[in-house]
Amino acid sequence: MMRMIFFALLMVITFLAAFTFFVKEPAVTHLKSNKVYKILALGDSYTIGEAVSADERFIAQSIAALRLKGLQIEEARIIATTGWTTDELQKAINEANITDTFDAVTLLIGVNNQYRGRGIDEYRVEFVQLLLQAIQYAGGQSNRVFVLSIPDWGVTPFAEGRDRSQIAKEIDSFNVVNKEEAVRYNVHYVDITPESRKASTDLHLIASDKLHPSAAMYAVWAEKLTPLIFEELKK
Numbered sequence: 001m002m003r004m005i006f007f008a009l010l011m012v013i014t015f016l017a018a019f020t021f022f023v024k025e026p027a028v029t030h031l032k033s034n035k036v037y038k039i040l041a042l043g044d045s046y047t048i049g050e051a052v053s054a055d056e057r058f059i060a061q062s063i064a065a066l067r068l069k070g071l072q073i074e075e076a077r078i079i080a081t082t083g084w085t086t087d088e089l090q091k092a093i094n095e096a097n098i099t100d101t102f103d104a105v106t107l108l109i110g111v112n113n114q115y116r117g118r119g120i121d122e123y124r125v126e127f128v129q130l131l132l133q134a135i136q137y138a139g140g141q142s143n144r145v146f147v148l149s150i151p152d153w154g155v156t157p158f159a160e161g162r163d164r165s166q167i168a169k170e171i172d173s174f175n176v177v178n179k180e181e182a183v184r185y186n187v188h189y190v191d192i193t194p195e196s197r198k199a200s201t202d203l204h205l206i207a208s209d210k211l212h213p214s215a216a217m218y219a220v221w222a223e224k225l226t227p228l229i230f231e232e233l234k235k
Contacts, residue, residue: 036072037074038073039059039105040076040078040098040104041059042108044083044111044112046080047106047108048082049218051211051212052212053215056215056218058218058221061219061222062226063075066226069230071230071234079092079093079096090129102137102138103233104145106225107130107134108149109150110178114150114171123177127178128185131145131185142185142186145188146188147181147182148190148192148225149189149190150174151171153171154167158209158210158211175191175193179191188228190221192224195217205220
């Protein structure tokens with residue numbers, strides 16, 4: 001009798017083990033199927049995509065990649081113009097009177113501060129103001145803000161005859177500031193400067209105006225940015 005009970009229990013245990021093995025838990029996804037995400041991009045020529053088409057901008061390429069991952073995303077709202085410094089971007093943001101909140105906000109600004117010989121201390125103060133606004137537009141969620149470093153335009157043909165090493169040194173100084181503040185306010189920092197410097201030996205990465213990035217360069221930036229945005233949006 002005991003032997004029969006033992007074999008019966010053994011059969012039950014074996015069945016349960018097999019059932020557990022073959023029946024898998026349903027896949028859990030964090031994507032909100034009905035959610036339509038909104039992205040705000042703040043900056044200058046690098047954000048507006050001077051010398052490339054609208055769908056070749058880095059933010060447009062990131063959005064295209066995110067859509068392929070299953071996210072529904074509106075076209076980015078962009079506040080950026082070629083030549084803008086930090087104070088000019090600030091003025092434009094104030095004039096835009098933004099009342100929406102966004103699921104992700106990018107900020108790339110400072111190259112024209114360097115180009116015009118503006119001071120580092122001034123840049124820090126104005127950059128922090130912009131960064132705080134970016135966090136506000138992200139609904140107060142600092143993890144939804146993405147700061148991109150300033151590219152090095154000194155490697156481009158446009159900089160021919162200028163002191164390229166000095167330009168690089170100054171760009172690095174500005175990037176020290178924006179990285180420090182990004183870390184301080186716990187936002188994402190995307191270092192694209194090393195990629196921008198590859199244009200010194202690869203003209204394919206430079207647009208036809210011999211100064212701004214090409215679509216290929218923007219694709220590299222988007223490749224670094226996209227997974228960071230995706231990880232935050234799918235939470």
